[in-house]
Amino acid sequence: MGDTTTELNTQIKEAIVRSLRLPITSEEIGDDMSLFEGGLGLDSIDVLELVLEIERQFGVAIADEQIGREVLQSVNAIAKFVQSQRSGASS
Numbered sequence: 001m002g003d004t005t006t007e008l009n010t011q012i013k014e015a016i017v018r019s020l021r022l023p024i025t026s027e028e029i030g031d032d033m034s035l036f037e038g039g040l041g042l043d044s045i046d047v048l049e050l051v052l053e054i055e056r057q058f059g060v061a062i063a064d065e066q067i068g069r070e071v072l073q074s075v076n077a078i079a080k081f082v083q084s085q086r087s088g089a090s091s
Contacts, residue, residue, distance in 0.1 A: 008079045011057070016075075019053035020046050031076045039074075047072060054078060060085040 013026035016035075020042070033039045035050075042050070050072065051062050060082055062068045071081040 005079060005083075008082060009075050012054075012075050012078050012082075015053050015057050016040075016050060019049050029075060031079075032074050035072055035074060042072075054082070058082045058085075 009031055010026065013029045016022065016029060017024065017026045022040070029040065035042050047068065051068060054071075055061055062071055062081075071077055
């Protein structure tokens with residue numbers, strides 16, 4: 001199970017770097033690093049881009065701003081949300 005989480009975290013980091021065109025590599029982003037103040041320092045425009053990328057790449061929906069605030073705290077928080085959405089989704 002750990003491999004799946006690690007793989008998902010890597011995909012999320014790559015999506016962050018790619019969608020926001022960050023001047024860093026995905027390996028430089030820590031799993032628990034804040035995506036905002038004291039971490040990557042994302043702003044509101046970055047958040048919109050990132051929400052769109054997460055929804056597109058992982059097939060989940062971030063329905064409102066409140067959920068977005070909770071989900072976009074860190075890579076681990078995004079991964080937890082994606083996993084919960086996937087496990088709760090019915091095929």
